[in-house]
Amino acid sequence: MCNLQVLIVEDDAVSATLHKTMLESEGHSIVGVARSEDEAIELARNKNPDLVLMDIYLEDGTSGVHAAKEMYSSYALPVIFITCGTAVEQLQELVDSDAFALIKKPVSLEELRVNLSIVMRRAAEIKQSKEQAACYEALLSQLPVAMFSVCRNNTIDWCNQAFAAVLGYASQHAFFERCSDTELLVGAEKDSLWLVDTGVRVRQDLRTASDEMVSKVLRKIECQSVGGGSECCFFILE
Template identity: 30%
Template sequence: MTKAKILVVEDEAIVAKDLQYRLNKFGYTVPSIASSGEEAINIAIEISPDLVLMDIKLKGSMDGIEAAQEIYKRLDIPVIYLTAYADEKTLQRAKITEPFGYLLKPFKERELQINIEITLIKHGLEKQLKVNKKWLDALLRSISDGVIASDLQELITFMNPVAENLTGWKQEEACGRNSSEVFNIVNAETHNPIESPIIKVLQDGIIVSIPAETILIAKDGAEIPIDDSAAPIKDDKDNITGAVLVFRDITERKRGVEARQKQIEQEQLVMQWEEINQLKNDFLNLVSHELRSPLSNMKMMIQMIQLTTSTEEAQRYLELMEAECDRELELINDLLDLQRLESLSYSVIRPDVLVLQQWLPWVIEPFQIRVQEHQQTLQLNLPPNLPPLFSDGISLERILIELLNNACKYTPAGGDIVLSVSHNSSEAPAKTIITISNSAEIPLIELPRIFEKFYRVPNADIWNYGGSGLGLPIIQKLVEQLQGNIQVESGNGWTTFTLTLIDL
């Protein structure tokens, strides 16, 4: 279904346009984009799309889950969630709406396309099944199938008009007779008698179908090709009280069911394969640009060196290449560090006694020359009688160096950086609080995302400092391993990171 209409519901305009571009590239049409739940419902009613790609967090009072539930209830349009939220509460709410897919951002194009194709096929099959169900219901209401009921002694108690016509027996004649006498079935090729399925149902209490190529021998000797099934009749205590036999020609329906079952099995295999490769695919998708960009720059610089005859200019390009290599190595090291920290098996903690009055000056000493070169000031505030901290010195040093490095990078010339320590023993357990403040402000709207992987504050590049967007996520994981927490505040021209630690 390459021309399926897809409604994109996304409140981030850039993300929505990117989705529209990808979907158009796949061959789908995106006639409209909605940014709120209410708008999504109205557009869906107007254009009747084949599928909805729904973000969960939307503008307005209605989120994506509520909108999806309303769209599916009103229009029976399948929904795939595209979201960055995978918490248990959100997942449980999403499950109630019975979505056809749940993709976590970011995702690969192929993954998105496969999920869309599977959803369109699956929904088409479900629609066909619903049509078939209505068709069968209509048949039963019009009594177009033969129906025979018996008691525990295999004696017929009921026949509908169709069963009368097919068997040639009237209900008045058949009632009280053995089911095998009235429902006389044989093999179509050999004409050998076939045991009535009612006997098997009453013996085993299970649903039974007759073999293929079965024909019904009517009272007048007419041979009618049939297919049937028999099921037990049970009371409210699950005791068998009889059996019911329904017979009809359902050859085409059985072919359709077999074809659909084969398609469903193929879809399940594809989905299982995608789950196995999901982590790998997500990883490659996230870092491909960051890995390629420095390499492209280095390639260009090599070409420039080959063309230039100036030794000084060649040296400059070589220095730039070295910087790009350093940036590439930093990214790879950060990725590996973050992967180890996020692994459940990685919990190597080496606690040590840290005398902060001596240890902290040693940690910040390398930054003193750097801040002087940038006409900044770095101030260390330590209270008297500060007790030692029992913690992992290697991890804590990594945290402080990363925070101080960010502070130095983003503090303007003439700005201030302040590292302060306090101790709170009024509560149990006692807490050591370390704050790093710098005279640069982060927009409040960006603070909730500050610890997200690969996220960088917009316009951060105006300071001409690159970065992978992994430093703060690594810090957060390290703090969690130290059983502490970290918070950030920004306002009045200052940004402050507050690190709260307890003795391990």
């Protein structure tokens, strides 16, 4: 495993020093030590670490879980939580935070070493997947065929420029400012998009930027999100 730039988020000075010593003994560098949520997010933004070692309860009652969610959402930073708690509610909160690993206090060097290896391998796989998705999206965005994808909650999570143009919008951004779910996209008298089976073409009335309805042939072509949402379906207009 390569040497890592690590951000430590821990409000207990003794624990922070211990974790710092362990990491440096493995050849890793510490980019900073934060004691609160705000300080952690600021250091993550300014120092660009490879990984974050995060305590759950921080200074002034702030939350390491909330900080981790912000770091992963904004910077895709992998987070290893360190905790002395075992409450079911706390553990479930960690599951919902996009945590990469959990280590119970007191931390052993061997346990830290193994978790670092697991987390960085997973982070590398996620990074590669996102890079491939970005290339895929860039290609689809340039196609003259109008395409969009919808999550299972009926939220539209991605469209290309051709799709926005078909419905009278100057750009994808302009479309999403006006329309974020299928209720604003499809005529109220029409059936749900989810009644369209893969490979089957149906005629669907879609609302344009000027609130007019245009009739288009809609075809579901793939059950995979381009925009990153889970359980998404791809549609094209013909």
